[in-house]
Amino acid sequence: MKLSLRSSALATATVAGLLVLTACGKKDEQQNAPAAASTAPAAAATAPAHAATAPVVPAATTTAAAAPAAQPTAPAAPAAASESLKVESVTLGNAVGNDKKVAKAKTTFTPNEKTIYASVATDGTSAGATLNAKWTFQDGETATTVSDISQSISTDGPAVTTFKVQNPNEWPEGKYKVVVSLNGQAVGNESFEVKKK
Structure with a gap:
């Protein structure tokens, strides 16, 4: 049972890595896919529930999601200037x-x-x-x-x-x-x- 969960997490991480590379337009660089897969199991080992159930998010969406986190620092400059x-x-x-x-x-x-x-x-x-x-x-x-x-x-x-x-x-x-x-x-x-x- 542990082996199948680990294999499932490894397969999910590999697919996620391929989707990220595809979204970035790097279809030809298939040799990088194993590197992404080899780093993903370490993350899956520390948090197996997230690796097995986390939805796959395209890179473009990840970038857009990161933008609102940067916005709260922008109003700090006017507050200091005020x-x-x-x-x-x-x-x-x-x-x-x-x-x-x-x-x-x-x-x-x-x-x-x-x-x-x-x-x-x-x-x-x-x-x-x-x-x-x-x-x-x-x-x-x-x-x-x-x-x-x-x-x-x-x-x-x-x-x-x-x-x-x-x-x-x-x-x-x-x-x-x-x-x-x-x-x-x-x-x-x-x-x-x-x-x-």
């Missing part, structure tokens, strides 16, 4: 307008200015990027984090995102810095100073 957001500028000030832009850019603030804004101008397209603003106080060699704020943005073109830090008391005099990151990578920074007039 995430092309970049930070154009970071502007500091003590007030913003309805357009979220800093009304008057400045890099020096007084200790009693309660709120400091950073307007981050971006351009490009994103379905959900993360902008982060990390505000630090520069005390000599060390930097102390004042605030670390993230916002998720979705845009298709130029946009402005506003960050702010507030202090109900007076700001300590000294040098400060805000570093803006896009999806975890630093893309801009702005230094500023707090001092009495």
Whole structure:
């Protein structure tokens, strides 16, 4: 019984090999048929049920069936290209307008200015990027984090995102810095100073 199943699988593989060669237009190369048959039994030995019951598919159909498998990789390129957001500028000030832009850019603030804004101008397209603003106080060699704020943005073109830090008391005099990151990578920074007039 095992011998007849193996003989049947070998015969099926041989016929399949001949059909494939015929479909490719290689009728004259009959010496290649045994090579196809000799490799097919190894496949039949690992999966005998498939070799005995699998339908014979012409090579042209096999090529057409392989094409849809390649299609899912094509939309991946536009998806990667659609995430092309970049930070154009970071502007500091003590007030913003309805357009979220800093009304008057400045890099020096007084200790009693309660709120400091950073307007981050971006351009490009994103379905959900993360902008982060990390505000630090520069005390000599060390930097102390004042605030670390993230916002998720979705845009298709130029946009402005506003960050702010507030202090109900007076700001300590000294040098400060805000570093803006896009999806975890630093893309801009702005230094500023707090001092009495």
